[in-house]
Amino acid sequence: MATTTDDLPARHSLGKSMKRKEDPRFIRGKGRYLDDIVLPHMLYLALVHSPYPHARIKSIDKSKALALPGVKAVITGEDLDAAKLEWLPTFHGYDKQMVLAFGKALYQYQEVAGVVATSREIASDGAELVEVEYEPLDPLVTPFQAREDKIILRDDRESKTNHIYHWEVGDKAKAEGELDGSAVRIKERILSPRCHPAPLEPCGVLADMNKATGRLTVYMTSQAPHVHRTAFSLVTGIPEDKIHVISPDVGGGFGNKVPVYPGYVVATVASVIIGVPVKWVESRTENLTTTGFARDYHMDVEIGATKEGKVTALKVSTVADHGAFDAAADPRKYPAGMFGIVTGSYDFPTAFAEVDAYFTNKAPGGIAYRCSFRVTEASFAIERGMDILARKLDMDPVELRRRNFIKKEQFPYPSPLGFVYDSGDYEATTQKALDIIGYDELRKEQAEKRKSGELMGIGVSTFTEIVGAGPGKHFDILGIKMFDSAEIRIHPTGSGIVRAGTRHQGQGHETTWAQIVAEELGLDPQELLVEEGDTDTAPYGLGTYASRSTPVAGGALALAARRIREKGKKIAAHLLEASENDVEWKDYKFNLKGVPGKSVTMKEVAFAAYTNPPPDSEPGLEATYYYDPPNLTFPNGSYIAVVDVDRETGAVIVRRFLAVDDCGVVINPMIVEGQIHGGLTEGFAMAFMQEIAFDESGNNLNTNFTEYLVPTALETPHWETANTVTPSPHHPIGAKGVGESPNVGSPQAFVNAVMDALAPLGITHIDMPLTREKVWRAIRDAEAKVS
Amino acid sequence: MFPAPFDYYRAHSVDDAVQALARFGDDARILAGGQSLIPAMRFRLARPSVLVDINAIDELAYVRESDGHLAVGAGTRDFALETAPLIAQRYLLLADTSALVADPVVRQMGTVVGSLCHNDPAGDWPVTALAARAQVSIRTPGGATRTVAIDDFVVDSYTTAVGTGEMAVEVRFPTPGTRTSGSYQKIERKVGDFAAEKLLAGAKPSKDLIRAAMREAEKIADPSPDNRGSVEYKKAMAGVLVGRAIAGALERLGVGGLK
Incomplete structure (x- = not known):
């Protein structure tokens, strides 16, 4: 049953908009980010980049750079190859990745050499002096060119093809048969264009090899410090106990800080060789041109339906552009991530999805931007597809969705592509959105405006997300199961320290983790210190990305707290001089059953754990839990955009945008709202202005913030938010995760709204980003057809 | 991104600045607000040998x-x-x-x-x-x-x-006269962007005149293609914005109904 947060019973600390504990230091400029860390005798690394998208490297002359006073070393791919450090494994193990261009440069801005110097400026000057002789080669700019295999990109691979993998799920023959037999059928090529998460803090590393202790300390902008420690150990052969990864305050990640980048490796190698700390912090251009991009899926979407608008089958065939290496951080069994969520919120009797991935002369990645696992692409495909189908049926797009929603009584719902959705009440969430926005009134207004030729549009997206990777039986990174962990120590006076295997980058874990533990133990969340990101102190976890922290580590936190409660019950029984069976946890304290007023608090229990433990018991009060969730979680939402389009210029004004989210039980409504605001702003950017585009020669056209646009408060629409609560039945506190939802759910709402505005002109689809020129061109061409 | 090495001179009067320019030669550049120069230097697209800073000249x-x-x-x-x-x-x-x-x-x-x-x-x-x-x-x-x-x-x-x-x-x-008006119109991809198109005007009112001006603007506009738009789009927008600028300017003079 969907309810709102307000309807839930009073809680101790859960569901409260507690102010973020981490904010005072961020707001006052007292955060400690990677670039704030300065170590004695530290050197700086600058990288040399290929100006060509595809070129043979004929020679590299280091002499002029080495002659520059202050330059300590120049490192090339050849040097790394000699040290057997030139190739990195990719997370899922389907490919390997060059650290520095070796033999060939495979994309523009690829790292070719590293210059280590006594200052950042000298390192940059030295990088300019490295002379690289290139022989330019014809580039592969699109996956469709790559598919022809006329040029083979990767000499290093045994199979001489640009095709990386074919992955499919579902029953192809059945889906095609159903499509052929359908009364109504649509097919559209839909592009989810290459874009980039562009976190405000770029990526960086500070490697510090201490030759006396033999210990390597690596400070890095990492969303997954433990996995990075393991990866560093596997690649370098340094035993894992000799590697200490510290992820300090991180200024935004969005998936961009999951991979291991060449700069990390080169700085580490330099530190290991030279024996002093070496720092590398990338520039904005390096961030945009070389680090994990997002999307780049060309999707052919086909939907069949009855005349009454009941869907019969879905088929989606995708050509994916993976760039020069298949460096996506997908789990081994899911090379296309969770793309199987493409049936969305709808009860398709049959479905089939396939992805063919290709190498091109572009930067590798394909995982990032607030959705690591291809859910954004899938959600965009189905939500655009449903709108196009509604148009063909001449049916209201909301009505079509309602006729096909998975009903709340169908949960747990096994989808035709293999997932079991945990819970949802799509009808209630959608009804709430329609009521708040005043849908019927807006449709009336639109009808009036259309009479005078004004272009007003209303777009909906009723999406289902899939997060919380994940059950270890299905998901792994480098073979490591995707569990997560929590460790809680309660001090004698009832405050405590909470550590988790996740690493927040702005998500508010220092607050929400304390709230979860405080809720379970009846303690004060202000007195629970949360610590993450240091592999020497935090329990092993897989990190923060793909909206997995709350579904996985959040579960671990609650269950670790319950272990504390179990032990606390023994202590409480001892204090109450009663049998453990006569003690119950109720109203956030231990009560003696049947004796009102006879109770002890967790604080009293904590003191006793150190001062007066029960005889023959272990003193202290701490617990650890490694949580492997039984299933993924499926947050969902109903979003509505209202736009006005300027016929003359193609400009789109987003008049209103409403997001009604259902992420299960909400830990901190203010933080959830903040997450939604941020994600909607990203979705707005993707819909209207963001793309990493290339010209025909493979030159990157969006290499800095004047060409790759990040919206500010000045152009961002006003966001309206609301929620429903359908708890996850399998999660210890019923939470589902929310970080990705607004980014996954919103782009299609904007695009659907613009297409709805352009419907009178017969315009069906325009690929993102919906720039003024694209919209203007579509309007002009449509008007030319009419006249 | 770090600029190439350069020297810095803070001028305290216009004479001081002009003398500094003479002293430092061709590669010296004046630093005023720095909103274009500093980014260009950080990309190493501009490499002045000396910056003569005029910000202290009150x-x-x-x-x-x-x-x-x-x-x-x-x-x-x-x-x-x-x-x-x-x-x-x-x-x-x-x-x-x-x-x-x-x-x-x-x-x-x-x-x-x-x-x-x-x-x-x-x-x-x-x-x-x-x-x-x-x-x-x-x-x-x-x-x-x-x-x-x-x-x-x-x-x-x-x-x-x-x-x-x-x-x-x-x-x-x-100083504009009482029968003079103006309006500045701009198309940008986001706030803070460089203008894709912009024009302005001050003229006598009629819808036909505005249409003629729009056609003329489209014809004479000679834009460069970039991420902000193609030549075709920018020429078309030159017309649209001229029309809006004229109508906007006229509205300020109390001549409405021409948009």
Whole structure:
């Protein structure tokens, strides 16, 4: 049953908009980010980049750079190859990745050499002096060119093809048969264009090899410090106990800080060789041109339906552009991530999805931007597809969705592509959105405006997300199961320290983790210190990305707290001089059953754990839990955009945008709202202005913030938010995760709204980003057809 | 991104600055607001050997009305125009432009004269100065001041009449008469972007006249294609914006109904 947060019973600390504990230091400029860390005798690394998208490297002359006073070393791919450090494994193990261009440069801005110097400026000057002789080669700019295999990109691979993998799920023959037999059928090529998460803090590393202790300390902008420690150990052969990864305050990640980048490796190698700390912090251009991009899926979407608008089958065939290496951080069994969520919120009797991935002369990645696992692409495909189908049926797009929603009584719902959705009440969430926005009134207004030729549009997206990777039986990174962990120590006076295997980058874990533990133990969340990101102190976890922290580590936190409660019950029984069976946890304290007023608090229990433990018991009060969730979680939402389009210029004004989210039980409504605001702003950017585009020669056209646009408060629409609560039945506190939802759910709402505005002109689809020129061109061409 | 090495000189008067330019030679550049120069240096697209910083010359920061014109000193920042009541009352075109340059943060630092000297074709001030028939005062190495009409000041993209060793010290905008109006229109991908298209006008009212002006603007516009749009789109938008600018300017004179 969907309810709102307000309807839930009073809680101790859960569901409260507690102010973020981490904010005072961020707001006052007292955060400690990677670039704030300065170590004695530290050197700086600058990288040399290929100006060509595809070129043979004929020679590299280091002499002029080495002659520059202050330059300590120049490192090339050849040097790394000699040290057997030139190739990195990719997370899922389907490919390997060059650290520095070796033999060939495979994309523009690829790292070719590293210059280590006594200052950042000298390192940059030295990088300019490295002379690289290139022989330019014809580039592969699109996956469709790559598919022809006329040029083979990767000499290093045994199979001489640009095709990386074919992955499919579902029953192809059945889906095609159903499509052929359908009364109504649509097919559209839909592009989810290459874009980039562009976190405000770029990526960086500070490697510090201490030759006396033999210990390597690596400070890095990492969303997954433990996995990075393991990866560093596997690649370098340094035993894992000799590697200490510290992820300090991180200024935004969005998936961009999951991979291991060449700069990390080169700085580490330099530190290991030279024996002093070496720092590398990338520039904005390096961030945009070389680090994990997002999307780049060309999707052919086909939907069949009855005349009454009941869907019969879905088929989606995708050509994916993976760039020069298949460096996506997908789990081994899911090379296309969770793309199987493409049936969305709808009860398709049959479905089939396939992805063919290709190498091109572009930067590798394909995982990032607030959705690591291809859910954004899938959600965009189905939500655009449903709108196009509604148009063909001449049916209201909301009505079509309602006729096909998975009903709340169908949960747990096994989808035709293999997932079991945990819970949802799509009808209630959608009804709430329609009521708040005043849908019927807006449709009336639109009808009036259309009479005078004004272009007003209303777009909906009723999406289902899939997060919380994940059950270890299905998901792994480098073979490591995707569990997560929590460790809680309660001090004698009832405050405590909470550590988790996740690493927040702005998500508010220092607050929400304390709230979860405080809720379970009846303690004060202000007195629970949360610590993450240091592999020497935090329990092993897989990190923060793909909206997995709350579904996985959040579960671990609650269950670790319950272990504390179990032990606390023994202590409480001892204090109450009663049998453990006569003690119950109720109203956030231990009560003696049947004796009102006879109770002890967790604080009293904590003191006793150190001062007066029960005889023959272990003193202290701490617990650890490694949580492997039984299933993924499926947050969902109903979003509505209202736009006005300027016929003359193609400009789109987003008049209103409403997001009604259902992420299960909400830990901190203010933080959830903040997450939604941020994600909607990203979705707005993707819909209207963001793309990493290339010209025909493979030159990157969006290499800095004047060409790759990040919206500010000045152009961002006003966001309206609301929620429903359908708890996850399998999660210890019923939470589902929310970080990705607004980014996954919103782009299609904007695009659907613009297409709805352009419907009178017969315009069906325009690929993102919906720039003024694209919209203007579509309007002009449509008007030319009419006249 | 780190600039190539350069020397820095802080000037304390216009004479001091001009003498410094003479001393340091061709590769010296004046640093005013730095909103274009510093990014170009960080990308190493600009590599001045010396920066002559004029930010400490207080006497250059002024907005003064006299003798039928508005004088804006080389130290005057965009926000000074944006916030001056005089501009809001009488110089509507300048008011439009000063509120549309880049974003509020940039306008706190960027200068009007600096933008004119940079003369980026996508910049907001050169096109405004052209339409307003402005004049620019230039201090010569010998210490004399010459005044150049904006049509002669603007030589080509990124090129002005300011010669080696010279420094632009003031721009003058004629005070509009009661039957004169203006409007500045801009298409940008987001706030703070360089203009994709912009134009302005002041003329006699009729829908036909506006349509003719729009067609003429489309014809004479000679834009470059970039991420902001193709030549075709920019030419079309030149027409649309001219139409809106004229209609907007006329509306300010009380002539409505022409949009």
